[in-house]
Each structure stands twice: as structure tokens, then as C-alpha cells.
Amino acid sequence: MASSSSSSLSRVVVKSSDNNLFVVNKKVASQSQLLKQCIDNMEEKGTNDVILIPLSNVTSNILTLVLEYCEKHADFADDDNNNQELKQWDHEFLKKFDYATLNSLTMAADYMVTKSLLNLCCQFIADSIKDLTVQQIRQIFDIKNDFTPQEEADIKNENAWAFR
Amino acid sequence: MLEGKNTPDHDNGKHIFLPEDLILEILVRLPVKSLIRFKSVCKEWKPIITDPNFAKSQLNHSKTSKCMSSSFVIIRSDNSMFMLNLDLNNLASRKTEDIKGKFVPISPRFNPSLERQGYNILCSFKGILCVYVCDTENIFMWNPNTNESRLIPSPGGTLRMIGFGYVSSTNDYKIVLVSWSTFIKVYSFRENKWHKKDYTSTCQYLYDINTKAMFNSTYLSTLVLIKKKFRSDQKISNQIRPDQIRKIQIRSEITKNKKQLQ
Structure with a gap:
């Protein structure tokens, strides 16, 4: 598959948890520190084979999204981080998803060590939940209210202003 | 959403x-x-x-x-304290009517009957208030957002509050008090202790040009030292960190303004 005659790899194959294979350009894969580390290790060993990287924690749906992000950011890799077009793209990219997808994407970004995507997801989630009520937060993160009604009332009374 | x-x-x-x-x-x-x-x-x-x-x-x-981040204003009326929360991001678009009615009464947990005893809010910095309770002569540091507070040990003697602030390099809140003689006292929140600092004997007292003296990151920048030996137009401004006092010359335009006023 790889036509490069040097010892450096041009592409890698990434396997999702549900056993789908994705052929990924090295520049794109390098957006993830996890994939980059794997590639660097293989190159040090001087292998010419196409390597397969299994990601046991990432489903193909989410992996597709991470790779879409990596592809876009690889195109802008030489630009400075403040590229407005890229920022706009980031925002449009995340806007499409519901919280469950955002949470999965955040976990995948963390697992694949794609720092900029992780920061982006966390900031996006924070921005979109900041005005929500406690009840809505519990729904989104599927959190059970383990306070007694009295305890909850006490916390609310202490900080009444934050609930208005 | x-x-x-x-x-x-x-x-x-x-x-x-x-x-x-x-x-x-x-x-x-x-x-x-x-x-x-x-x-x-x-x-x-x-x-x-x-x-x-x-x-x-x-x-x-x-x-x-x-x-x-959101900021708040504390407003004190005769009997109670109110907090008004400001969302600075949306402030421009806010109409006055929106702000009305958002004052929330607050009452410090450390002393809910504060208003009966008389109190002064000495200083505030980054969301922390320094409150002096007249009856008991206690000083509290109080975070009205979380309603957490700490009673500050008594510094002893008659001292005047001049500064309160946050020193980012040591992650510490400090209170500076001055006596009318030759020392200042600096309270460290981290150590929960007062430290006495001497300063040069030529400086007779510290004077706060602005009662809202506060640390500008690491420096308490609004203090002005008046040296008795000098004439009044030769005030010396000090950038002072509680643990190191050093003199700098007051900027010439300020001196000039002072002269014009006199």
C-alpha cells in the first residue's frame, strides 16, 4: 500500500472497537499524539510494513468524527492557531452533535491524546451548559440526585443568587 | 439546547x-x-x-x-447586604429594567446578625471581602459566593487597615495593617499568621492615597509613603510588597499636579 521507498511510513491503518478499518494519512494521524507515538516507534524499528493500530475504546462512528477533525487540522497544521476560518469550522463541526456524542468525542480525544480537540470539546460543552438548571445538568450527564431534599435546599439557600 | x-x-x-x-x-x-x-x-x-x-x-x-467571568456588586443598606450579579459578557445588551430585581439579599454565615452589631467592609479583592465587626473587633475574610469565611486572629494594638490582596506568586491572600509608628503588620492567609515588618525610621507613617488599596498582582501599588522630613510636595510613592518595601520616585506629572493644586 505504502509506495514510499524510505523507512518512513506514509499511511497507517487504524482499527475501531467495532472492527472497522480506517486508512489514515500520516500527517492526519499525527494530530493524535497516541497515533503519532505508535508511528514514531515503528519508524525507529525501521519497518516498511503498513502498521495497524487498534483502538479498543473508540467506536467507528466516533473515530470517523475524530479523523474528520484531524484531517481538517492537518490542512491547517502550518498556520498559526488563531486561524479564524479553522475556528469557525471547529464551531460548526461541534454544533451538529448532541451531548451524548460530544461526551463520546471528548473521551475519544482524551484517549487518542488529541489535545486541541479535547480542549475544544470541553470548552464547547462548558459554554453550552453554563446557563442550564441543575435538573438539566443531571439529565445531560445522567447523574442521580443523591442529596436529600433538605441538603439540596440548604445549598440553594446559601447561594440563592446563583439560582436566579 | x-x-x-x-x-x-x-x-x-x-x-x-x-x-x-x-x-x-x-x-x-x-x-x-x-x-x-x-x-x-x-x-x-x-x-x-x-x-x-x-x-x-x-x-x-x-x-x-x-x-x-461573572462579577458581582455588594450593596449595603442600613440593615442588610444585597448582591447584584453582573454578567459582563452581556452587560452592553442589558437594559436597566433587567438588572432591577436581581439584587439578592445575602447574609454572612459567620455572623448572620451582622447588621445589629455594626460592621465595615474594609476591602474586597477578587471576590473575597474583608469585614470588620465593630462590636467584637473581629476581622473576617468572607467569600459571599460560597459563604465561606475565616476569622482572622487579632493583630493586637491599634492598627489601620490599608490593604488587602492576592499574591499570585505564592497563592496567598494578604492583609496589610499599619501602625502610626514604624511598623506594618502583614497577615498571610496561607500561614494564618501576622508578621511584623519594620520599615526605615525616616518613614513616619504610611498613608493610603486610596482606601481601596489593593495588590496589583504582586505589588501593593496604591500606597504612598509620606516622609515627615520632606516637604509636602515631596511625597514618595512606594510600590510595596508586604515582605519588601522599596522606594520609587513619584511620577513627575503627579508631582506637578499636586503643585498646581496647592
Whole structure:
């Protein structure tokens, strides 16, 4: 598959948890520190084979999204981080998803060590939940209210202003 | 808010539990007002939000991000204190009517009957108030957002409050008091202790040009030292950190203005 005659790899194959294979350009894969580390290790060993990287924690749906992000950011890799077009793209990219997808994407970004995507997801989630009520937060993160009604009332009374 | 948007068909209907370290990454990016509300989400979140180290990272985040964190104003009337929360991001679009009615009465947990005893709010800095209770002569540091407070040990003697602030290099809040003789006392929140500092005998007393003296990051910048030996137009301004006093010359234009006034 790889036509490069040097010892450096041009592409890698990434396997999702549900056993789908994705052929990924090295520049794109390098957006993830996890994939980059794997590639660097293989190159040090001087292998010419196409390597397969299994990601046991990432489903193909989410992996597709991470790779879409990596592809876009690889195109802008030489630009400075403040590229407005890229920022706009980031925002449009995340806007499409519901919280469950955002949470999965955040976990995948963390697992694949794609720092900029992780920061982006966390900031996006924070921005979109900041005005929500406690009840809505519990729904989104599927959190059970383990306070007694009295305890909850006490916390609310202490900080009444934050609930208005 | 995001409901009803297109969902890639993964684990449909199932919630994804974020691990605690990622929850923290999200929470640290929230403004204070949201965090205080979210303390009542569950027992797992409350200690995360109330952890002092978390507060520090949250502050750093809100400083670096261009989004301004929410601020508040405390208004004191005869019998009570009210807090008005300002969302600085939306302030421009706010009409006066929107702000009305958002004053929330607050009452310090350390002393709910404060108004009967008489009190002074000495200084405030980064959301922390320094309150002096007249009856008991106690000084409290109080965070009205969390209603947490600390009773400051008595410094002893008659001292005048001149400064209160946060020293970022040591992650410490400090209170500076001055006596009318030759020393100042500096309280360190971290050590919960007063330190006495002498300063040169030629400086007769410290004078605060602005009662809202505060640390500008590491320096207490609004103090003015008056040397008795000098004439009144030769005031010397000091940039002073509690543990090191050094003199700098007052800027010439200020001196000139002073002369014109006289």
C-alpha cells in the first residue's frame, strides 16, 4: 500500500472497537499524539510494513468524527492557531452533535491524546451548559440526585443568587 | 439546547458517563455563577467545585479565555447586604429594567446578625471581602459566593487597615495593617499568621492615597509613603510588597499636579 521507498511510513491503518478499518494519512494521524507515538516507534524499528493500530475504546462512528477533525487540522497544521476560518469550522463541526456524542468525542480525544480537540470539546460543552438548571445538568450527564431534599435546599439557600 | 440535533447512531438512548477527570476539565471552564449552582447537582460534584485548587485553576482559565467571568456588586443598606450579579459578557445588551430585581439579599454565615452589631467592609479583592465587626473587633475574610469565611486572629494594638490582596506568586491572600509608628503588620492567609515588618525610621507613617488599596498582582501599588522630613510636595510613592518595601520616585506629572493644586 505504502509506495514510499524510505523507512518512513506514509499511511497507517487504524482499527475501531467495532472492527472497522480506517486508512489514515500520516500527517492526519499525527494530530493524535497516541497515533503519532505508535508511528514514531515503528519508524525507529525501521519497518516498511503498513502498521495497524487498534483502538479498543473508540467506536467507528466516533473515530470517523475524530479523523474528520484531524484531517481538517492537518490542512491547517502550518498556520498559526488563531486561524479564524479553522475556528469557525471547529464551531460548526461541534454544533451538529448532541451531548451524548460530544461526551463520546471528548473521551475519544482524551484517549487518542488529541489535545486541541479535547480542549475544544470541553470548552464547547462548558459554554453550552453554563446557563442550564441543575435538573438539566443531571439529565445531560445522567447523574442521580443523591442529596436529600433538605441538603439540596440548604445549598440553594446559601447561594440563592446563583439560582436566579 | 442541543437536543434534537443529528445524532450518529451510536449506543442510542444510552448515556455516556464521563470520567471524573474529564468532568473536571469541563467544570473548570465554567463561570463562577454556574459552578455555584452546580454544587447541588450531586455529592460527587460538590467537593470538586469547592476544592481550593479547583478554584485556582478556574480563575486561571477565566483569565486566559476571552470570556469574562461573572462579577458581582455588594450593596449595603442600613440593615442588610444585597448582591447584584453582573454578567459582563452581556452587560452592553442589558437594559436597566433587567438588572432591577436581581439584587439578592445575602447574609454572612459567620455572623448572620451582622447588621445589629455594626460592621465595615474594609476591602474586597477578587471576590473575597474583608469585614470588620465593630462590636467584637473581629476581622473576617468572607467569600459571599460560597459563604465561606475565616476569622482572622487579632493583630493586637491599634492598627489601620490599608490593604488587602492576592499574591499570585505564592497563592496567598494578604492583609496589610499599619501602625502610626514604624511598623506594618502583614497577615498571610496561607500561614494564618501576622508578621511584623519594620520599615526605615525616616518613614513616619504610611498613608493610603486610596482606601481601596489593593495588590496589583504582586505589588501593593496604591500606597504612598509620606516622609515627615520632606516637604509636602515631596511625597514618595512606594510600590510595596508586604515582605519588601522599596522606594520609587513619584511620577513627575503627579508631582506637578499636586503643585498646581496647592
